[in-house]
Amino acid sequence: MKLTRIGLVALGATLAVLVLTTSRAAAHKAKHTPEQLKVFEEIFMEQVKVGDLLFHGDEATQKKLDVRLSRTGMACAMCHPFASDVHPHEFPKFQEQIAEFATLRDMINWCIEKPNEGERIDPDSKAMKALEAYVYWSNKGSSLDPGRH
């Protein structure tokens, strides 16, 4: 009798796990609606625009995100129109100027600190993610070529 009760509890627990797992799996397998995709795209493009503004030295956006990317008047786009010559698809790599194996975020911070004489930003900050979004979006279609000098 005792064993039967334990068996029932175990069976119930197993069923509960199965039900939960199945329902979660079903959520993942649900087809994406056009509305969902539009929202995903909008969220991404909003960050691209914020990154575009930062990249072009927009004061209001820097203030809003509490960053100071330059003290020389220079903006990233002045050396990198259309985010050219940034080569996000070549990172990570040994970066000559830093003399270290570096990520794109490392290099963005180097540019902020050295040529632009600005203040380094938190690599996980909203500003960094937005800059990264703009740079990648601008170079969309470029083939991955990590490590290329």
Add this chain to the structure above:
Amino acid sequence: MDENQRERDELRKELEGGGERPDRSLGVTRRVFLHRSLLAGAAGAATYGWFPLVNTLDLTLGAQAGFKFAWVSDTHLYPRDVNTRFVEKAVRAMKEVQAMGPPADFLIFGGDLAQLGDPVELDLGNDLLKEVKLKKVFIPGEHDWYLDLGAKWTKLFGQPNWTFDHKGVRFVGLDTVSRGPDYWTAKKMTPKERMGHMATLDGSVAGAWAGVGRDQLEWLNRTVSGWPKDRPIVIFSHNPLYEYYPPWNFWVRDWREVQEILKPFGSVTNVHGHTHQVLYNEIGKMRSIGMLATSWPWPYAPTGVPALTRCMTRADPGDPFDGVGWSRLAMSSAGKVENEYVMWRKDVLGEREVDSGCADNVNQILQSRVADREWPYYGAYK
């Protein structure tokens, strides 16, 4: 020895300093590299390895004596307390021009003296230019113009287009910046907003602003119409007089009309700024040579680099004196003009693929920016 000569000698001694000396076998130095880019088409390509170095132009000067002139442009000065590096580089260029031996007959300043057209910036530039005691002529850049539509610039430097004859050569200065379509009135932009959009090379708001304009084309036509067809013309412009990359206004929109006017002449050389990079092109009998900036180098555009261009070296962003400089241009008594890029710190040309500013970018695909496509425009330098 007069005072000027003594000053030149002292400056030259100081500026040349120690370090590497000319390699006699090549006749070039690493610090001051001659860009003999092409003798003529395929012949130039054949000599690519060892004779790459000068834009050698066959000009018919007859018995006229040779002479030199200097080009400086694109200093993009901010007020002195905002950016000292650009000031340092402009000063260096002016001192080196003044120290040329034999001296240049004149200096052409090719536009973009200021960054945002601020009278403080233009006054600063005007002060720095006083270092050069030679004859000076000026053409405007878009950064000089669009805060007050040229009021301060013309007050300091006069008419933006002009012509003069010198030792058998007709020199023409063109204004390629002031005739931009009005993108500001309907949007009720402030002068600073107007200037901000103009100052954004990869922005779309200012549109195809680079142009010569119908009235100036007529003036150009009148200016050259009486000139003998076999005599040289050198035409200075801020923008290149051909189509390189319109999205960054690396062109003038009416370049075909300019070419048409100059077509009958046997020897036309266009010397231009704006692009901040080594460029060389030929269309018909017109040759175009792109000048370095003193401020910073632009990357080569994703398309449209002329096939005759030998690309400059990849600049080191950690060295503010790399990838920038000015030019000595010499017109010899033998009838040739040579352009000598004076780039600081490094060789001018990227001889190997890994060092070339063009080859470095072959693996990138780019698209134009997005934030300035919407109204009200973002990022308008409020």
